[in-house]
Amino acid sequence: xxxLDSVFLWLLPERAVGRFSAELGGLRLxxxxxxxxxxxxxxxxxxxxxxGARLLSRYALSHHTGRPPAxxxxxxxxxxxxxxxxxxxxxxxxxxxxxxxxxxxMSGGRACGVDVERTPVSPEAVRHLFPxxxxxxxxxLDALDPVCRRARLTELWxxxxxxxxxxxxxxxxxxxxxxxxxxxxxxxxxHDPQRPPGADGRWWFDLHHPAPGYALAVAxxxxxxxxxxxxxxxxxxxxxxxxxxSEGHSHAH
Numbered sequence: 001x002x003x004l005d006s007v008f009l010w011l012l013p014e015r016a017v018g019r020f021s022a023e024l025g026g027l028r029l030x031x032x033x034x035x036x037x038x039x040x041x042x043x044x045x046x047x048x049x050x051x052g053a054r055l056l057s058r059y060a061l062s063h064h065t066g067r068p069p070a071x072x073x074x075x076x077x078x079x080x081x082x083x084x085x086x087x088x089x090x091x092x093x094x095x096x097x098x099x100x101x102x103x104x105x106m107s108g109g110r111a112c113g114v115d116v117e118r119t120p121v122s123p124e125a126v127r128h129l130f131p132x133x134x135x136x137x138x139x140x141l142d143a144l145d146p147v148c149r150r151a152r153l154t155e156l157w158x159x160x161x162x163x164x165x166x167x168x169x170x171x172x173x174x175x176x177x178x179x180x181x182x183x184x185x186x187x188x189x190x191h192d193p194q195r196p197p198g199a200d201g202r203w204w205f206d207l208h209h210p211a212p213g214y215a216l217a218v219a220x221x222x223x224x225x226x227x228x229x230x231x232x233x234x235x236x237x238x239x240x241x242x243x244x245x246s247e248g249h250s251h252a253h
Contacts, residue, residue, distance in 0.1 A: 006227040007112065007220045010060045011210055012101040013233075014045070017052035020233065024055050029070055049096040056103045056233070057082075057092055064105055065090055079170045093165050097214065104218050111221040113166030115158040119215040120150035129153060134179035151215075155207055156180065158217035163190060163203070166219040180205070187225070 012020060021027075027035060034054055041047045058069040065088055074082040084090065092105045095115045104114040121129070126149065130138060137156055141149050159180050164170055178192035188205040204223025208216045210230075218228060 006229050007204075007206075007218060007223055008060065008064065008105045009114065009218060009228060009230045010056055010103040010105070011230065011232045012052055012056045012103075014049060014052060014096075014099045014101060016233065017048050017055075017101070020059075021051060021055055024059060024069060026055075027051070029058055029072075030054055031073060045098060049098075049101060052101045053094045053096050053103070056101055057094055059233075060103045060105050061090060061092060064107070077168050079168055079172055081165065081168045081170070093162075095161075095165075095216075100211065100214055102210075102216060104220075106220060108222075110223075111166045111168070111219075113162040113164070113219040114216065115161035115165060116210070116214055116216040117154055117158050117161075118213055119154040119209070120147070121154050121157070123150070126150055126153055129157060129175075132175040134176050136179045136181075154215045155217070158215050159188065159205060159207065159219070162205070162217040162219040163192075166203075166221065 027038075030038070030051075038047050038050045038054075041050055055069075058072045061067065061072060061084065062069045067088070073085050075085040076082055081093070084092075089109055090105060090107050091110065091112055092103060093113045095102045097116045097118050099118075100116055102114050102116045104112045106112040123146075130141065130153070133141070133156065141153060141156075144152055160175055160178075161171070163178070164173060173194070177194055178190060180188055180190055182188050188207060190200050190203055190205070192200055202222055204220045204225070206218040206220075206223075206228045208218075208230075210216050220228075
């Protein structure tokens with residue numbers, strides 16, 4: 001059983017959900033409320049991604065704790081964030097976009113968040129999202145050409161989503177209340193005046209492009225550089241998710 005002194009990112013391609021579900025146990029692992037919510041979703045894709053995300057969270061949590069996948073149950077926080085019930089010191093977060101599902105896991109009761117989106121966003125999305133960003137970020141985006149602006153806006157969007165999900169607030173806060181900066185060394189930091197003094201420095205952010213057409217961000221409380229470990233499930237079925245081997249990067253089949 002791995003010692004959770006790091007941040008663990010698990011990725012599941014949507015087209016692998018059917019096989020993954022069959023191998024893990026499928027709908028029988030979900031509680032009654034989860035099954036009911038899944039049935040209310042419109043479209044096969046939405047239901048497939050929902051099922052894949054719920055099964056991926058159980059698989060990842062079981063891998064790191066030894067608790068069988070069928071024994072996981074969850075409670076919802078004030079803004080809908082799921083937490084293991086009973087608690088076990090391990091926290092997680094889920095995200096999915098068309099084609100890709102992500103789960104991040106941390107120990108020690110530390111908060112974490114993940115968000116994945118297709119990139120680049122549409123010009124319509126740029127017009128919708130741009131006014132909601134902090135003035136510093138709007139100035140950064142204004143300095144870019146239209147193509148780069150769309151790509152960078154997606155990166156900033158997943159960073160904001162991952163951070164808010166880690167805080168457990170979701171998008172109940174205004175996106176213009178906080179901003180991000182990237183140092184010359186590449187470290188991403190948050191500036192959030194609504195948080196207590198010193199709180200900003202406790203967050204570590206990782207920004208990735210796990211496959212062509214996707215942007216993904218992880219927010220980790222008390223994270224450290226070089227401690228993100230990524231695992232791609234059913235990699236052999238989905239060669240489009242292949243990335244160069246690097247430290248902290250693994251594949252599970």
